[in-house]
Amino acid sequence: MSFSIEQLARHPKFVPSLRFLSEALRNRYDSGPRIARMLASHQRWLLTQTAYALHLEYDSAVPGSGLTVVALRDVITHHRIASRNTVLSFIEELLTYRFLELAPGPVRRPRRYVPTEVSYTAMFGWYLANLAAIDLLDGGGRAAALVASPMLMDLAQPRMARNCLATDVWRDPPECVGLFLWTEAGGLVVDHIMSKLDLAGEGGDRIDIGRFDARALATHFMISRTHLQRLLRKSAERGDIGWHDEARKTRMWVSRDFLDQYCGWQAIKLAAVDEAFSWAQSNEDRGDPN
Template sequence: MAFSTEQLASDPRFVEALRAFAIELRGRYDEHPRLARLLASHQRWLLSQAAFALHLEYDPSEPNSGLTTTRLRDLVTTVGAASRNTVLNFLDQLTSYRFIRVAGDPARRPRRFEAADVTAQAMFDWLLANLATLDRLDGGVRAETLATRPELFRLIQPWVARKSLSDPCWREPPPRVAMFLWTEAGGLVMDELVRRIRPAENHEGRFDIGRIDARQMAEQFMMSRTHLQRLLRKAIDENCLQWQDETKKAGLWFSADFLFEYCSWQAVKFSIVDQAFEEACAKTAVEADVSSSQRNAAGGEP
């Protein structure tokens, strides 16, 4: 049975699982910083999931299927996830960095795009990391199952993408979470803050995340130092973070109520991923049973 959003949000182990997830994502950023940086805002996350779903859903028998500008625009603008111009700029950037390429005849209209190998691998690894996070909670074998049955990926990812887009609870983060996630590279900053949290060390409703070197972090995440400092100041104003010493402004606290807010939002997505995994496994099991029955029937015919 898939985890519900409520089950995940209330599970005390979920914080540690999210911390491990943030650490793993940081490792993936170090492997492909340009790709991770390009997708490090929530809007870019929604666009990338939607675009990859369309890429996987391409059917050669349907001339206008697959990832095209029009189909991506229609998919995301319908729910207000992005504007037409944002979609165009997004695809232009992905093309410029060779994360996607034009498929077939470039003169053909509408042009269809396909994901580059590095993009496909990154999306597969992202899903694997999400499933491994769920496995940490119940000792499951979701990640192992996907690794041994990679064909499940083509069923799971589009399901996750479309469900994420249609669910306003995931599509529209709570205001204080959105403060980070709607900004450029804000997802990377949030992951860095979460990975510093030690859930067992709750100091009267807050966690010690140590000193933030804004210059170093900005360089690592290829973002403006001024932008990062402005984001951190706003987080302090909104009581997401607190100075440990107001005079020295050295170490920072991460507030427990903000962590719960963030975990509750992340629980929406992880529940969607878990449901998608179960749906894919059930679908392939049914198809296998049907195929087996057909073979048996054919073998029994005179």
């Protein structure tokens, strides 16, 4: 049985689970910065997950199916996630960095694209990390099951992506979270903050983050220091974050409200990850992906 959104958000181990997931995603950035940045803003997350789902949904009997510019554009613009030009630029960027390539065989219109091995490995690692985070809540074996049967992701990922895409609250994060996530590499900053939560003091109104070096973080994430400081200032003006040493701004805290809203938002995605994987397992057992 998979977790519901409410069960996840209220689970006493959910914050440690999110901290674990944030640490895992941070480590993924350290091992492959360029591809990790494809999921580092919410718009790019939506574009990337939708593109991968379209690829996995390819049916040779259905003309125009699979990952094409037209298919991705239609889905993304329908949900008002990005413009047509942004979708085209996104595909061109993936091709430039060799995260995508033309599908093998005769070139037809519209052109169909497939992920390269590095993209497959990155998406598999992302789904695996999310399953491992859910396993921490109930001692389940989801991550081990995916490792044992990697094809499960081919069933689960499109269902998860479609469910997230259809959920208004996931597409449009709470303002305190969206402040970061609608900006380039903002998701990396939030992952960094979550990975440093002081869980010993997690029950208070202000949760300690410890030392926060904006200059070093901006360099590491390859973003403008001015841009990062602007984000932090706006968040502090909202009361979502602050510093124990206001003058030096080196030791940070986050508010309980920020953490609660972030947890509620992440619960939507993790519930979709869990439900889709459970569905994939049951359909694999029956040998029926439909």
